[in-house]
Amino acid sequence: MNARENPLSGTLLPDDQTLVAGVLAGQRRALAKAITLIESTRGDHRARAQQVLNALLPKTGNAIRVGISGVPGAGKSTFIEALGVWLIERGHRLAVLAVDPSSSISGGSILGDKTRMETLCQKEEAFIRPSPSAGSLGGVAEKTREAMLLCEAAGYDVIIVETVGVGQSETTVAGMVDLFCLLQLPNAGDDLQAIKKGIVEIADMVVINKADIDPQATAVARAQWRNALHLVRRASPHWEPPVLTVSALQKEGMADFWENVVKYRDTLTGSGEFEQKRRHQSLAWMWQLIEAGLHERFRENPGVQESLSRLSQSVEAGLTTPAAAAHALLAHLKY
Numbered sequence: 001m002n003a004r005e006n007p008l009s010g011t012l013l014p015d016d017q018t019l020v021a022g023v024l025a026g027q028r029r030a031l032a033k034a035i036t037l038i039e040s041t042r043g044d045h046r047a048r049a050q051q052v053l054n055a056l057l058p059k060t061g062n063a064i065r066v067g068i069s070g071v072p073g074a075g076k077s078t079f080i081e082a083l084g085v086w087l088i089e090r091g092h093r094l095a096v097l098a099v100d101p102s103s104s105i106s107g108g109s110i111l112g113d114k115t116r117m118e119t120l121c122q123k124e125e126a127f128i129r130p131s132p133s134a135g136s137l138g139g140v141a142e143k144t145r146e147a148m149l150l151c152e153a154a155g156y157d158v159i160i161v162e163t164v165g166v167g168q169s170e171t172t173v174a175g176m177v178d179l180f181c182l183l184q185l186p187n188a189g190d191d192l193q194a195i196k197k198g199i200v201e202i203a204d205m206v207v208i209n210k211a212d213i214d215p216q217a218t219a220v221a222r223a224q225w226r227n228a229l230h231l232v233r234r235a236s237p238h239w240e241p242p243v244l245t246v247s248a249l250q251k252e253g254m255a256d257f258w259e260n261v262v263k264y265r266d267t268l269t270g271s272g273e274f275e276q277k278r279r280h281q282s283l284a285w286m287w288q289l290i291e292a293g294l295h296e297r298f299r300e301n302p303g304v305q306e307s308l309s310r311l312s313q314s315v316e317a318g319l320t321t322p323a324a325a326a327h328a329l330l331a332h333l334k335y
């Protein structure tokens with residue numbers, strides 16, 4: 001086996017060969033079908049999905065992956081639509097994916113509203129997919145990562161992963177994209193919140209939207225953001241996160257935004273950090289899946305199921321030490 005070959009590649013079913021060919025030909029229907037396959041929780045679908053991904057893997061990695069996060073109302077869909085149309089006019093093909101774990105918590109999806117990005121939806125060069133609805137943040141993120149690879153294989157050269165600015169989803173999305181961008185409103189309260197949440201550290205770019213409403217407040221917000229960004233340790237010694245101002249509604253600032261995305265890619269490619277970041281992300285992803293898999297195996301283990309509640313009670317009552325109980329429970333995992 002050659003070190004450059006995939007040691008886990010297998011054979012594809014005839015239907016899946018057609019699916020792979022369709023994705024490679026850039027057919028949106030085939031792409032949507034392939035994403036539905038990877039989102040399925042059925043065991044046989046999971047196995048097929050992995051074969052499809054294996055077959056497509058050599059054709060992935062050619063897009064720039066951009067994460068965009070902002071609170072509801074920050075203007076994410078307006079911005080992505082304006083940017084998307086601007087990019088398509090310049091020959092790009094754009095896929096928009098979403099990570100919205102709120103659907104699994106509240107039963108309703110913040111990003112799932114079908115009326116979003118109406119103009120972009122109608123463009124042949126755009127592919128828009130709402131967040132997978134089932135599962136935890138980790139589960140949603142895993143499906144989105146795989147969907148991203150499928151979109152790349154289908155020839156989309158710009159992938160946007162959108163998320164709401166709540167909870168852990170920002171860190172998760174930052175861990176799957178090349179460039180993570182915070183979309184902010186021009187009011188002073190916002191930046192303080194972000195600093196508190198430790199979000200500034202993961203921003204590669206800050207974009208203050210709705211600059212048309214109050215240019216003076218926008219200038220103040222920009223200065224505050226610049227200060228805040230100076231205070232945190234930068235992810236790359238070669239990149240100082242810029243603070244841009246745009247008006248998504250008036251479609252202003254798109255060229256400036258894109259220029260900075262390209263500059264980021266070129267700068268980090270030059271320093272070797274671009275590929276390095278992707279390698280780290282892939283390995284981190286593998287370990288996350290290993291940990292999630294081990295956890296699941298532990299919970300499903302018959303021996304664990306039998307003794308977990310008894311030992312938990314014993315630990316609560318102070319009769320058994322947590323370490324001894326953990327040791328005894330983990331011993332069930334031995335084959």
Ligand code: GDP
Nearest residue numbers: 071072073074075076077078209210247248249
């Ligand atoms: P999302 O929840 O982050 O996706 O936000 P939306 O894109 O739905 O925007 C929320 C509201 O802000 C909508 O009414 C938009 O029309 C408005 N909006 C978005 N961008 C701008 C902007 O640049 N200027 C102004 N004045 N309004 C905007």
